[in-house]
Amino acid sequence: MTLLELHDVTAGFGAVTVLHGITMSVAEGSIAGVFGLNGAGKSVTMKAIGGTVPARSGQVLFEGEDITRLSPEKRVARGMGHVPQGRQVFPQLTVEENLRLGAYTLRRKDKGRYGPALDSVFDRFPVLKQRRQQLAGTMSGGQQASLAVARALINQPRLILVDEPSAGLSPVAQLELREVLQVVKDSGVTMVLVEQNIAFGLSLVDTAHLLQTGVVVHTAPVSELDDDTLATHLGIGKVLAGATGSALSARKGSKR
Amino acid sequence: MTSAAVRPLRLQVGRLPVPWTVVALLLAAVVPPLAGGTALLSDTHALVLAKGAGFAMAALSLNLLMGYAGQISLGQFAFVGIGAFVTGMVTGVEDLRLPWLVGVLAAAAAGGLLAFLVGLPALRLRGLYLAVVTISVAYVCWQGLFRIESIGGGSAGKVIPRPYVGSSSFSSNADFLALALVALVVVWAVDAQVTRTRIGRAFRAVKADEQVAASFGIDVAATKLLAFTLAGAMAGVGGAVYGTAYGTVTGDTFDYATSLLLVVIVVVGGLGSRAGVVIAAFFTVLLPDLLVALFGSGIRGLDLVLNGVLLMLTVAFNPEGMAGAVRHSRELRRQRRGGEPPLPPTRPHLPDLGRPAGMPAPRKTRPGTAVLEARGVSVRFGGLQAVDGASLRVDRGTIVGLMGPNGAGKTTLFNALSGALTPDSGTVHFLGEDVSALPPHARAARGMGRTFQLIGLAKDQSVYENLLIAQHLAAPYGVLAALTSLGSRGWEKQVRERADHTLDGLGFGRFRNTPVGRLSHGQQRIVEIGCALVTSPELLMLDEPSAGMSPAAAEDLAATLLDIRDQLGRTVLLIEHNVPLVLGTADELYVMDTGRVIADGEPGEVVTRPEVVTAYLGQAVTA
Amino acid sequence: MGQVLVLGLINAGIYAVFALGVVLVYRGTGVLTFAQGEIGTLGLYVAYVLVTEQHLPWLVGAAGALLVTTALGAAFELLLVRRMVAADPVSTAVLTVGLGLTILACEFFFFGASPRVLDPPFLAASFTVAGVVVTPTQVAALVVALALGFGLQAVLRRTDFGLGILAASQDAAAVRLVGIPLSRITLVLWSGGAFLAGLAALLVEPTVGTVTPGYASELFVVGLAAAVIGGLTSLPGAVVGGVVLGIAESAASRYLSDANIPGLRYVTVFAVLLAVLLYRALAPELRRRLAPAPAGATA
Incomplete structure (x- = not known):
């Protein structure tokens, strides 16, 4: 079943149009990856889905309903969760306060569901339980990433939007993050993932959407992607092809 | 339109x-x-x-x-x-x-x-x-x-x-x-x-x-x-x-x-x-008066x-x-006439301008003297030992990489090296001179240039203006000279010439008057490096230059770094998470964890060491 | 000494309530607001029209004043702050300067410079503390300030919405992404700030019983300084700042009364403000100089 659909969405800032008609759909329970060069419109696509940059034309459908005109807050209340770019946790609030804010719409609907939701998040991320009274800003990069993901999960969303989670993380923290996202994936929550780091992204997603200048130029399951396609659409050359290629072959290996 | x-x-x-x-x-x-x-x-x-x-x-x-x-x-x-x-x-x-x-x-x-x-x-x-x-x-x-x-x-x-x-x-x-x-x-x-x-x-x-x-x-x-x-x-x-x-x-x-x-x-x-x-x-x-004349005195106020x-x-x-x-x-009106200018290249040609007249020539050193040498640098923030007795050596004409997990103290060490903060202990020598007690602008005057994790440019100012601002120390005239224009003309001419040369070299001529904030992230990075190079520093310190860059732009960056070393003969110290980029450019690699330097040596070999794999990479890299 | 304290505390309440409005808005939006004084004066004129001209009970006048000031704060947010092209805190601060000037100009335009008489809130008998005559209004001002300072602080920490305000000051964009309506937060903050400005002005014991254009601004200047002294982000700090300035002012007028210095209130506030800022500017340097040299520094 299709959970999220974009039909010919255009969007931009001021006089600049960044998205020139994005069309894509995300199946329930799957992980969709959005890849592209700087300025291709990856982050704006994410913001058009989340509502912080509203679509100028076209349609955004969530669970079959048109949400194109809804505010970001309303979309969250309907079951969208965010792991924003730069892991924007609230640095001067404690871990628990961050989680309480994450469950804002859940607590408004039914306060009784908060306790069990908190417990289940703590079960999945024991490190957060240990540090529940710590200020979020004083945790390591990997732990903040966990908190950002947990903050989105605790509201029990149907779709999580993850925007460039690996940026600025060291390789070891990236591995930690990958495990966290794997937990989300295993729990069956649908995810849209935007990544600059293609090797990292390809290791997680089921379907890849390749963007160029605000248009989806190629959509394929990861198992059908090859180096040449990536090179054509993303301009990956010799310096980095090794890492991406190995990530790709690792993925294909695991599929088989 | x-x-x-x-x-x-x-x-x-x-x-x-x-x-x-x-x-x-x-x-x-x-x-x-x-x-x-x-x-x-x-x-x-x-x-x-x-x-x-x-x-x-x-x-x-x-x-x-x-x-x-x-x-x-x-x-x-x-x-x-x-x-x-x-x-x-x-x-x-x-x-x-x-x-x-x-x-x-x-x-x-x-x-x-x-x-x-x-x-x-x-x-x-x-x-x-x-x-x-x-x-x-x-x-x-x-x-x-x-x-x-x-x-x-x-x-x-x-x-x-x-x-x-x-x-x-x-x-x-x-x-x-x-x-x-x-x-x-x-x-x-x-x-x-x-x-x-x-x-x-x-x-x-x-x-x-x-x-x-x-x-x-x-x-x-x-x-x-x-x-x-x-x-x-x-x-x-x-x-x-x-x-x-x-x-x-x-x-x-x-x-x-x-x-x-x-x-x-x-x-x-x-x-x-x-x-x-x-x-x-x-x-x-x-x-x-105008209002009163128009509408009568009832309108006063x-x-x-x-x-x-x-x-x-x-x-x-x-x-x-x-x-x-x-x-x-x-x-x-201008846009209607000329349309949108084409994008500038992301791989610039960097001109070699030599030292500006307003700044002292780099210290002459004996062969074998390091460009930068830090010994036992420690920095403490409250209860946190951010840098713990770190030592590091950067030789002339090399690219030296510095890697480590988030919070390992790389940027803090960088700040101690550039003078943005004073370490609790340890010394920093630049071209053989002890600069440990000098403020950042004094170190900049001696030939240290640096960039920032988030772009270090005046975003609302034009590309050209940024290149001029970057030469603040290269035209050292005072307030009186500025007030009267006496004594500042010669300096200004020199500063503008250097900015023009750099602008041409970067291929940003058509973006001369464009506010930096309107350029793409990758372009801003190039301008930032141009600003760091406009005073021809001996050492260029770059803090995560590839952050937020697409793979293709990161490749161009790698080529630019090699140009800085090989064409200009400059020295580079580089903080990076992009392992392939570092392996492709660096001559030597330091790895930090929890404030300490845990490994240094030839990059290809360093990344295979078990302590580096455990602390930083998490898995082996096939170089 | 006792007299100085009592006299100081009398004014402290009003300064503190003005400061609380500044801190509330600053805490949530990062914007320093300069319009509070004129919003307060506007409230007084509303009360004047209702109580003195229309002969309505004082409480009705006060309610009207608070209603108008709160609505003005809300309208300001809805019509201007929300629609700003360059929505950085400094531009919004300049916007509040415009609001203050506009209200001040309207006061002159509609009421002129001549003073208007407004009754004090409580006509009950005053009493004497440490040789100082204290009126019920003055006690009320201090009680309201303390209750608001600590009450609001509790609301911010304990409720989800309050926590959202704290989060908004750290990362406004992320607040929307966890589903908290940011526009409601800013609306509440700006109208709340304006409400506090109206409240502060109403609590002023009209010593001469009159309202003139810019009247409450003269007190707001002190309240703004109190907010800065209290650290700008701390609600209890704002109350402390108000108390410090109130006592400093009464001490100055007691001990410097012979010197016959015009504008002594402002001179005192200015001196305390500069001293506090100077200390803050130099504190890091002093701390480094005074700290014992760490071991191995000479190695």
Whole structure:
């Protein structure tokens, strides 16, 4: 079943149009990856889905309903969760306060569901339980990433939007993050993932959407992607092809 | 693009942003009364215009502060008051009876001195503290200082006599108007001169981003204080003219509300636009009479309401003021003519400019001396040992990588090396010299250049302007040279030539006047590296240059780094998470974890060591 | 000494309530607001029209004043702050300057410079503490300030919405992404700030019983300084700042009364403000100089 659909969405800032008609759909329970060069419109696509940059034309459908005109807050209340770019946790609030804010719409609907939701998040991320009274800003990069993901999960969303989670993380923290996202994936929550780091992204997603200048130029399951396609659409050359290629072959290996 | 394009509000100010046009206009107003003797203007109008000239100078002073240095004064009219009363005390018949010109200079000195004293504590802190403090200044002056009999002249007010030359006096309002306009032109010229120089560039850099300004060697607190002091002196001169126009002033002439009116003038006229501000000042002075003439005297007082509303509408919907509206319409016209310029290359050709004349040549060292050597550097933040006895050596003509998990202390070590913070222990040697105790601008002067994790550029300034700001230390002339343009010309020529060469080399010629903030992230990174290289530093320190870059742009960056080493023969220290990038460029690699250096050596070998794999990579890298 | 304290505390309450409005807005939006004083004066004129001209009970006048000021704050947010092209805190601060100037100009335009008479809130008998005559209004001002300072602080920490305000000051964009309506937060903050400005002005014991244009601004100047002294982000700090300035002012007027300094209130506030800022600017430097040199510094 299709959970999220974009039909010919255009969007931009001021006089600049960044998205020139994005069309894509995300199946329930799957992980969709959005890849592209700087300025291709990856982050704006994410913001058009989340509502912080509203679509100028076209349609955004969530669970079959048109949400194109809804505010970001309303979309969250309907079951969208965010792991924003730069892991924007609230640095001067404690871990628990961050989680309480994450469950804002859940607590408004039914306060009784908060306790069990908190417990289940703590079960999945024991490190957060240990540090529940710590200020979020004083945790390591990997732990903040966990908190950002947990903050989105605790509201029990149907779709999580993850925007460039690996940026600025060291390789070891990236591995930690990958495990966290794997937990989300295993729990069956649908995810849209935007990544600059293609090797990292390809290791997680089921379907890849390749963007160029605000248009989806190629959509394929990861198992059908090859180096040449990536090179054509993303301009990956010799310096980095090794890492991406190995990530790709690792993925294909695991599929088989 | 043709009919659908939104046309900005067209204000009929023509080509006024060119200063000479204004000078000519002013001369046209000055010459007739001087030459003809019979005033073309009515006496009342001449008086209003003379007050307007004083008002315009006060507005220019606030424009220098707000529009250039980015600081807000909500009590600027208090400095105008100081100027007026000091002029009265110096020139008054019952006081010192000195010539008017002495009174004007005394007014400038008094305004500048008060600003200096007030700014000293308020400007060392970041934020709007100056605004808060200047409100207090306005009330202290209005309700306190100006009510002291010997300063304010009591309830009768202070008499400020009109100046005289020989036997002829400027007692007619038309004659004094001429003098007032001459004063305005002088203040304008000084203002224009200062903002053209490194001092003015320092103001703009501080306004854009204080941290970035500091990294280019600009002393932020001193720069803000200088701006406020200059503004105080300009306001003082404005007060001398304003007060002399009135003839008698009381404390209530300089109430708090008029300070707010100056804010209106500067914002509505257009922050940073002298012409816009001066026009707005005259308009504001003429407005009350204009309204009464149009709608009758029942309307008196409405002008202030209009001003308040105008300020809100401008800030909310047209923050660049009327000068901005003119600029936009020009830009649109240019775009219609030329269309969008093509994108510049992301792989620049970097010119080798050699050391600028204003900076000392790099220290001669014996062969084998490291460019940079840190020994046992430790930095502690509260309970956190951020860097713990780190040592590192960078040899000439190499690229050295520095990797480590988030929070390992890489950027902190970088800051200790560049002087942005003082380590608790350990030494830093640069080209064999111990620089451990030197502040960042002194290290920059010796040949250290650096970039920041988040782009370290003045985002609202053009590419060219950033290249000029980056040479702050390469044109070391002082405030006096800047004020008079004597002694600064040669430096400015050199600085501009270097900026032009770098611009061409980067391939950014068509983006010369584009605000940096409008470029893409990757392009900004190139400009940042260009700014770091424009003073030809011996060592270039880059903090995560590939962050936020696409793979293709990261490849171009790798090539650029190799060019810096191989073509320019420079040395590079590089913090990076992009392992392939480091492996593809670095000659030597250091790895940090929890504040310590845990490994160093040949990059391909270092990344295979178990401790590096555990602490940083998490899995083996196949190089 | 006791007199100085009592006299100081009398004014402290009003300064503190003004400061609380500044801190509330700053805490949530990062914007320093300069319009509080004139919003307060506007409230007084509303109360004047209702109570003195229309002969309605004082409480009705006060309710009307608070209603108008709160609505003005809300309208300001809805019509201007929300729609700003360049929505940085400094521009918004200048916007509040425009609001203050506009209200001040309207006061002159509609009421003129001549003073208007407004009754004090409580006509009950005053009493004497440490030789100082204290009126019920003055006690009320202090009680309201303390209750608000600590009450609001508790609301911010304990409720989800309050926590959202704290989060908004750290990262406004992320607040929307967890589903908290940011526009509601800013609306509440700006109208709350304006409400506090109206409240502060109503609590002023009209010593001369009159309202003139810019009347409450003269007190707001002190309240703004109190907010800065209290650290700008701390609600209890704002109350402390108000108390410090209130006592400093009464001490100055007691001990410097012979010097006959005009505008002594502002001179005192200015001196304390500069001293506090100077200390803050130099504190890091002092701390480094005074700290014992770490071991191995000379190695």
